[in-house]
Amino acid sequence: MNIKPKVGVVSCSGECCSLGTLSRVATRLVLEELRPDQTVTICLPLFLAGETEEHGFAKEHPTIAVDGCGKLCAKKAVTKYSKEPVYAVDVEATIKEWKISPPKDRRVLNAKDVKTARRLAEQLAERVDAIQEAA
């Protein structure tokens, strides 16, 4: 039997702007609702501050980095301490491409923002499937 490795979905913390909240919510939707049995996560600040055990996360799991802005903290962190993520999404660039404006509030997402988060989450879930398929 071929046991597929769980996919690590790592979101930036993104406290500076609402796009960080969007990244985080999209990531959580994948973990909680869309692919709960196929995915795991780790807090990015813990991963960054951690040592061998935390840095081993991306060595054990193929990862997807989810970043709110073009600074790409999650992607750079995973690449620096483990290995390059299999897939990385820049939420700012993605929603710009979709012609959707960023959420106005970084604490509470409105219905339109949640819809955007779900769309992002569905895209991430498809990537999870593709990564597992290729494994």
Next chain:
Amino acid sequence: MKKPVLVIPCSGIGKSFGSISRDATFRVCDDLRKGKSDTLCLSLLVMGDDEAKERVSTSKCITVDGCPLECSLHNVKRSGGNVVATFKVIDVLKENRGFKPKKVTFLDDDGENLSKILAEKIAAKVDELMEESR
């Protein structure tokens, strides 16, 4: 004009406590003490961003952590931050044992209530720190 106090949450993504730390921080920075407080991306700071490092070293910082690993406190200190106060969600929970927050993505009522209580505490600390700066 006085420099805003920096409130930096751990934003832990695995448990509701991380969400509460983040939610309470936004309540303070965007509502309760808007203009007197601000936040920054913890991950950007830990990645070594020069501007973020400069901000934490020249501002009074309050760290807000969800779990005992205290990622915010340790990371801000490690980055040369001037940490003058720390809060832990778990302490607020101990003082309010009736609340049982469970949701992570969107806080449930207990999570919201704990966030409000924590935010009030942080806001009071911001006032105290601003007063000291006079």
